[in-house]
Amino acid sequence: MKYIDEYRQPELAKKLVDRIHRRSRKQIRLMEFCGGHTVSIFKYGIRQLLPDTIEMLSGPGCPVCVTANADLDKAIALAQLPDAIITSFGDMIRVPGSYSSLQIAKAEGNDVRVVYSVLDAIQVARENPDKSVIFVGIGFETTAPTIAAGVLQAEQENLSNFHILSLHKLCPPIMKSILDLGEVRLSGIVCPGHVSAVIGSHPYQFIADDYHISCVVSGFEPLDILLCIDMLVEQIENEDYKVEIAYRRGVKPEGNQQAIKLMESVFEVGDADWRGIGVVPASGLILRESYEKFDAEKNFEINPGPVREPRGCICGSILRGVSTPLDCKLFRQTCTPEHPVGPCMVSSEGSCATYYNYGDGDGG
Amino acid sequence: MCLAIPALVKSIDGFQAEVEIGGISRRVSIQLTPEVQVGEYVLLHTGYSINVIDAEEAEETLKLLREISEAV
Amino acid sequence: MEDKILLAHGSGGKLSHELIQKNFIPALGNPALDRLDDSAVLELERTGRLAFTTDSYVVSPIFFPGGDIGRLAVCGTVNDLSMSGAVPHYLSLSLIIEEGLLVSELEKVVDSVRQAADEAGVKIATGDTKVVNQGDADRLFINTSGVGIIPEGIDISGSNAKPGDRIIVSGTLGDHGIAIMSQREGLSFSTTLKSDCAPLNHLVVDMLDESHLINCLRDPTRGGLATTLNEIAGQSGVGIELEENTIPVRDEVRGACELLGLDPLYIANEGKLIAMVEENAAESILNRMRKNRYGKKAAIIGRVCSEHPGRVVVKTAFGSSRILDMLSGELLPRIC
Numbered sequence: 224m225k226y227i228d229e230y231r232q233p234e235l236a237k238k239l240v241d242r243i244h245r246r247s248r249k250q251i252r253l254m255e256f257c258g259g260h261t262v263s264i265f266k267y268g269i270r271q272l273l274p275d276t277i278e279m280l281s282g283p284g285c286p287v288c289v290t291a292n293a294d295l296d297k298a299i300a301l302a303q304l305p306d307a308i309i310t311s312f313g314d315m316i317r318v319p320g321s322y323s324s325l326q327i328a329k330a331e332g333n334d335v336r337v338v339y340s341v342l343d344a345i346q347v348a349r350e351n352p353d354k355s356v357i358f359v360g361i362g363f364e365t366t367a368p369t370i371a372a373g374v375l376q377a378e379q380e381n382l383s384n385f386h387i388l389s390l391h392k393l394c395p396p397i398m399k400s401i402l403d404l405g406e407v408r409l410s411g412i413v414c415p416g417h418v419s420a421v422i423g424s425h426p427y428q429f430i431a432d433d434y435h436i437s438c439v440v441s442g443f444e445p446l447d448i449l450l451c452i453d454m455l456v457e458q459i460e461n462e463d464y465k466v467e468i469a470y471r472r473g474v475k476p477e478g479n480q481q482a483i484k485l486m487e488s489v490f491e492v493g494d495a496d497w498r499g500i501g502v503v504p505a506s507g508l509i510l511r512e513s514y515e516k517f518d519a520e521k522n523f524e525i526n527p528g529p530v531r532e533p534r535g536c537i538c539g540s541i542l543r544g545v546s547t548p549l550d551c552k553l554f555r556q557t558c559t560p561e562h563p564v565g566p567c568m569v570s571s572e573g574s575c576a577t578y579y580n581y582g583d584g585d586g587g
Numbered sequence: 588m589c590l591a592i593p594a595l596v597k598s599i600d601g602f603q604a605e606v607e608i609g610g611i612s613r614r615v616s617i618q619l620t621p622e623v624q625v626g627e628y629v630l631l632h633t634g635y636s637i638n639v640i641d642a643e644e645a646e647e648t649l650k651l652l653r654e655i656s657e658a659v
Numbered sequence: 660m661e662d663k664i665l666l667a668h669g670s671g672g673k674l675s676h677e678l679i680q681k682n683f684i685p686a687l688g689n690p691a692l693d694r695l696d697d698s699a700v701l702e703l704e705r706t707g708r709l710a711f712t713t714d715s716y717v718v719s720p721i722f723f724p725g726g727d728i729g730r731l732a733v734c735g736t737v738n739d740l741s742m743s744g745a746v747p748h749y750l751s752l753s754l755i756i757e758e759g760l761l762v763s764e765l766e767k768v769v770d771s772v773r774q775a776a777d778e779a780g781v782k783i784a785t786g787d788t789k790v791v792n793q794g795d796a797d798r799l800f801i802n803t804s805g806v807g808i809i810p811e812g813i814d815i816s817g818s819n820a821k822p823g824d825r826i827i828v829s830g831t832l833g834d835h836g837i838a839i840m841s842q843r844e845g846l847s848f849s850t851t852l853k854s855d856c857a858p859l860n861h862l863v864v865d866m867l868d869e870s871h872l873i874n875c876l877r878d879p880t881r882g883g884l885a886t887t888l889n890e891i892a893g894q895s896g897v898g899i900e901l902e903e904n905t906i907p908v909r910d911e912v913r914g915a916c917e918l919l920g921l922d923p924l925y926i927a928n929e930g931k932l933i934a935m936v937e938e939n940a941a942e943s944i945l946n947r948m949r950k951n952r953y954g955k956k957a958a959i960i961g962r963v964c965s966e967h968p969g970r971v972v973v974k975t976a977f978g979s980s981r982i983l984d985m986l987s988g989e990l991l992p993r994i995c
Contacts (some may be wrong), residue, residue, distance in 0.1 A: 268979020609914025
């Protein structure tokens with residue numbers, strides 16, 4: 224497939240790996256902030272190919288994993304309303320909240336449907352005028368513009384039964400929060416690929432300027448990631464702190480202005496609740512007042528009950544890069560993909576699921 | 588986060604387009620990339636194209652990778 | 660208005676008999692079935708051990724590109740018998756019909772059963788029909804049980820895999836699951852991809868004719884290649900190593916998987932088999948498979964080893980490796 228296969232050529236990868244080995248002298252720590260990068264790194268066994276001088280950590284880049292229990296409980300409570308149809312991306316269905324999950328709510332007879340796109344949710348709203356159709360909006364800046372487009376579409380069609388539960392979150396603010404927590408000392412950051420396709424590379428400039436950490440925006444194929452690491456190594460060895468783009472075919476420094484415009488016309492920045500971190504100011508998206516009628520939080524009375532965190536689950540510290548799944552007592556014992564305790568095991572991009580499915584990244 | 592895959596734009600109809608990925612086709616929205624032309628590739632995410640792939644940059648990256656590979 | 664199946668069609672009275680006489684016997688009739696006794700009485704002219712299997716089919720939609728629930732119900736059970744090396748002979752056919760199914764749809768399904776049974780060379784010896792209230796079944800459920808005879812000297816089992824065995828897959832993976840998914844609301848995409856649903860018993864006969872050095876046979880249905888290989892690794896107490904770039908996957912399946920965020924190795928197949936064969940017989944068995952219409956794209960994809968027993972490891976084209984676990988939970992499309 225074009226623009227995928229060319230970036231999977233093993234012979235080119237081998238030469239790039241050799242170069243990284245030759246150039247990497249200092250002991251460095253890199254963090255990838257995007258769940259998609261975590262999966263790619265494990266799927267292609269990238270860690271095994273890198274020299275011992277490079278340590279890789281996974282950050283809170285999985286929008287499912289960072290959704291707080293309190294927010295998930297809201298989605299489940301909405302599912303339990305009579306005449307409500309919950310539409311959600313597949314990623315969220317099995318994640319356990321304080322008491323239940325959307326999957327369990329479905330099994331109990333509530334109308335919960337997996338959709339591929341917000342457009343499918345709009346179609347459900349058109350076909351069910353007597354029901355309230357609520358779309359669970361998760362995802363970072365990659366997804367938010369699509370949801371914004373969906374809201375505008377619903378407005379155009381006067382769909383009064385269509386609502387969004389906005390749980391969207393923003394990347395640069397959470398990156399800043401992780402750095403400010405000071406729990407991990409990073410040499411470089413593998414910057415998100417598709418978030419950057421929307422927001423561009425300028426938003427990461429503060430990381431280079433204020434924190435002296437090298438940043439390179441990466442794609443998702445093995446050659447993309449290796450090229451990104453090679454560029455990070457070059458920057459770090461030269462004590463250069465800047466923001467570069469390795470994923471040049473997908474990302475422009477200024478991003479996609481049209482997508483940003485659409486996103487900003489429908490959403491405004493607000494506080495967001497991040498699992499494992501807590502409420503981070505100005506790190507999430509809420510619907511603007513003019514689109515209040517589509518806001519599920521403002522239009523339905525729900526009582527999700529007090530929040531409960533799963534005992535023994537260390538998803539929070541895993542998301543901050545402080546622990547790995549191997550540090551968790553529940554990992555592989557009581558917490559498995561069939562019986563997940565926390566979201567990191569459920570989400571296909573969660574660290575725990577990735578470690579479980581692909582091994583610990585060292586080939587075993 | 589953000590599974591987006593390269594898809595070839597086969598035809599455009601207003602804000603909708605028919606795209607192809609490895610032999611399967613789908614109708615998607617190009618509202619976020621209204622400037623895209625037939626024959627170009629887009630990054631497809633949940634039924635929307637979120638960016639147009641820059642063919643020149645793609646070639647440049649491959650060239651760079653080949654140069655690295657050829658250098659001793 | 661088109662004729663519909665009514666509750667009365669399942670109640671054993673006149674309408675039931677009419678359905679049998681007008682629809683089932685003409686399509687499926689054979690000496691065993693035609694007697695319409697409470698049990699089919701069968702003569703088994705061959706000797707050997709009896710293989711016996713059962714499966715229920717609840718696929719939705721019931722008609723899909725490349726087949727329907729009728730074809731699936733025959734092929735699935737024929738294949739299960741073949742995977743133990745048995746020659747399939749007779750199937751039972753139980754239908755649970757949701758009231759309101761069109762008679763024409765039922766006829767289409769029964770015709771598919773006939774075609775598949777004819778192709779496989781099996782007979783439907785006995786059957787049953789029940790009709791339930793609307794909403795109590797998703798259009799049509801089918802159960803088929805099957806019996807076959809395993810010839811003398813054949814011992815094929817998931818616990819027989821031995822280190823050194825080569826792993827052969829009979830063709831491209833993921834076709835069926837993706838063909839079904841393309842019909843699901845919300846996920847639909849247009850494709851020329853069809854389900855690979857097919858009876859594999861003749862392919863197995865060819866393989867056994869070529870060599871008896873076949874230790875395991877299994878069809879990777881639900882859960883895909885990954886789940887099936889994990890099962891065998893566990894049963895046999897061996898490790899499995901796959902070479903990722905030798906695993907045959909069609910472009911359309913790869914495209915759909917990239918689109919939906921799925922892995923082809925976990926997707927259901929209904930017309931493919933995996934064989935673990937002794938190393939020195941692998942090439943000749945492979946060549947023989949490629950001469951059969953259902954084995955044209957057969958390929959050797961890995962080997963059985965004694966390291967990491969119970970685990971399946973995939974070697975990427977980059978020289979790195981990763982574990983391939985069983986499918987857990989459902990295959991859900993994802994955005995991340």
